[in-house]
Amino acid sequence: MAEVIAELQKQGWQSDQRFAENYVRARWQRGHGPVRIRYELQQKGLAPELIDATLSRSGIDWEQALERIYRQKYANKPITNPTERAKRWRFLQQRGFAYEQIHRLLDD
Structure with missing residues (x-):
C-alpha cells in the first residue's frame, strides 16, 4: 500500500498539501472556523506544520x-x-x- 501511495505522490496524483487546501476552503464555505478545521485535519493525520502553513496561506479573513x-x-x-x-x-x-x-x- 505504501508503494502505491508513493507512486501516486511521485506522479502528482496524491498531495497532502492540495488535500489540505481544498479541505480548508470547503470547511470555510460551510461556516467552520480555523480551530475546528485545524483539529479535523490533525485527526486525518496531516502534519501540524502543513496545517498551519495551509491555514495561513489560505487568504481567508x-x-x-x-x-x-x-x-x-x-x-x-x-x-x-x-x-x-x-x-x-x-x-x-x-x-x-x-x-x-x-x-x-x-x-x-
Missing part, C-alpha cells in the same frame, strides 16, 4: 467569516440576557472560532 456566520444565524437580533449571550458564544466555539475572535465580536 477569519474575522469576516465569523461575522458572516453570526449574521446568518442571528441576523440583527439583540442579545437580551446572559443566557442568550452564552448560547451564542457556545455556537461560535463549536463552529471552530477562537476565543479572541468571539470576544471581539460579542463584546465590542
Whole structure:
C-alpha cells in the first residue's frame, strides 16, 4: 500500500498539501472556523506544520467569516440576557472560532 501511495505522490496524483487546501476552503464555505478545521485535519493525520502553513496561506479573513456566520444565524437580533449571550458564544466555539475572535465580536 505504501508503494502505491508513493507512486501516486511521485506522479502528482496524491498531495497532502492540495488535500489540505481544498479541505480548508470547503470547511470555510460551510461556516467552520480555523480551530475546528485545524483539529479535523490533525485527526486525518496531516502534519501540524502543513496545517498551519495551509491555514495561513489560505487568504481567508477569519474575522469576516465569523461575522458572516453570526449574521446568518442571528441576523440583527439583540442579545437580551446572559443566557442568550452564552448560547451564542457556545455556537461560535463549536463552529471552530477562537476565543479572541468571539470576544471581539460579542463584546465590542
